[in-house]
Amino acid sequence: MLYEHKVLTSKQIIELCYPSKRAANHRLRDLFTWRVVDRFQPFVNKGTAPMHYVLDIAGAVALAYEDGLDPKKIGYRHEDALGIAYSLRLAHTVGINGFFTSLVALSQQPCATGHLTAWWSELRCLRLFGDMVRPDAYGRWREDGREIEFFLEFDFGTEALGILSSKLHDYEKLATATGISTPVLVWLPTNSRETSARSALTTTLAQLDRPELVPVATTAGVAGERNPAAARWLPISTAASRRPGRLRLAELAQLWPQAAPPAAPPSPAVSIREVSLALSAPDPLPPPQPTSNFGR
Incomplete structure (x- = not known):
């Protein structure tokens, strides 16, 4: 889902995959440690933004080998994946994904x-x-x-x-x-x-x-x-x-x-x-x- 939709917040990932916030946090912490996913927290003027997740290097490699492909052939670049944190379209992309989650x-x-x-x-x-x-x-x-x-x-x-x-x-x-x-x-x-x-x-x-x-x-x-x-x-x-x-x-x-x-x-x-x-x-x-x- 991160490969297809680029970025998902912690709340959206819970809506997609997990029965509770606690279960999601434990799993996402492990995936972050293993570099399956990367994360960032955008600055907001009021309150605290949720953690945002993107695909990391190990996750991209896993997806490639799962389909019998050379990881170099799938077009993944970590700097591009994480670059969405600075994109002017970040809020728009997160809004679209929230509609569907x-x-x-x-x-x-x-x-x-x-x-x-x-x-x-x-x-x-x-x-x-x-x-x-x-x-x-x-x-x-x-x-x-x-x-x-x-x-x-x-x-x-x-x-x-x-x-x-x-x-x-x-x-x-x-x-x-x-x-x-x-x-x-x-x-x-x-x-x-x-x-x-x-x-x-x-x-x-x-x-x-x-x-x-x-x-x-x-x-x-x-x-x-x-x-x-x-x-x-x-x-x-x-x-x-x-x-x-x-x-x-x-x-x-x-x-x-x-x-x-x-x-x-x-x-x-x-x-x-x-x-x-x-x-x-x-x-x-x-x-x-x-x-x-x-x-x-």
């Missing part, structure tokens, strides 16, 4: 009815769809017999709304090329930012040739509410989809039946539907190049 934590609750079945990083999405669109992540959620796959746009409030909304043209291009209508979920930092973003997104959506190919819903990540599966998603209405109020993540699948994934992924090549990598660690080598279905 929250869904994993929900999946692992004793009475869980929902399950995250796929989570692809920004880099993996770039390899597959970068010639058309660059989402922050791709996910797939199953709950109560409903299933929805989606692209995530995680807005941190620093990007111009015109740039954010213009991405809908790229999503329409991808949907037209693949014949697959994949919802776009936009996570925004505040209620006021969501209101402004919805206005810009609605205007751009109306300009598309086929807006029905790009279902869009927004939410605001207000303090204390991190549950992405809750009734928080507000669709941007079109003539084909009008329903008042905020919906649960699983309810979006019912609202947009044209975007429902098939029962099983098709066998040829790599596609949006592929879930074989799901939540397990991916192969260190990049996946196969997209076929002509993705416009190459």
Whole structure:
């Protein structure tokens, strides 16, 4: 997971892997000592930031040999892995990863009815769809017999709304090329930012040739509410989809039946539907190049 998603906080690792904070701390201390993982603690103006973990040299070597590869061939460099501590995108990356680890934590609750079945990083999405669109992540959620796959746009409030909304043209291009209508979920930092973003997104959506190919819903990540599966998603209405109020993540699948994934992924090549990598660690080598279905 660290190889695929670059950096995870101690809380996110607990949500992914461990039954308690105590168990996680003991294991992470050993992994740090053995140089399987490295760690850093960013400076914050108020309070204390959680420990952040990245892959270390021994961890990269273990991943390579696990797949029968020469460690020199997987493209890992410790200075690059640790360099994210100084990246301007650190908070953005941690925010995206927290969105998905929250869904994993929900999946692992004793009475869980929902399950995250796929989570692809920004880099993996770039390899597959970068010639058309660059989402922050791709996910797939199953709950109560409903299933929805989606692209995530995680807005941190620093990007111009015109740039954010213009991405809908790229999503329409991808949907037209693949014949697959994949919802776009936009996570925004505040209620006021969501209101402004919805206005810009609605205007751009109306300009598309086929807006029905790009279902869009927004939410605001207000303090204390991190549950992405809750009734928080507000669709941007079109003539084909009008329903008042905020919906649960699983309810979006019912609202947009044209975007429902098939029962099983098709066998040829790599596609949006592929879930074989799901939540397990991916192969260190990049996946196969997209076929002509993705416009190459």
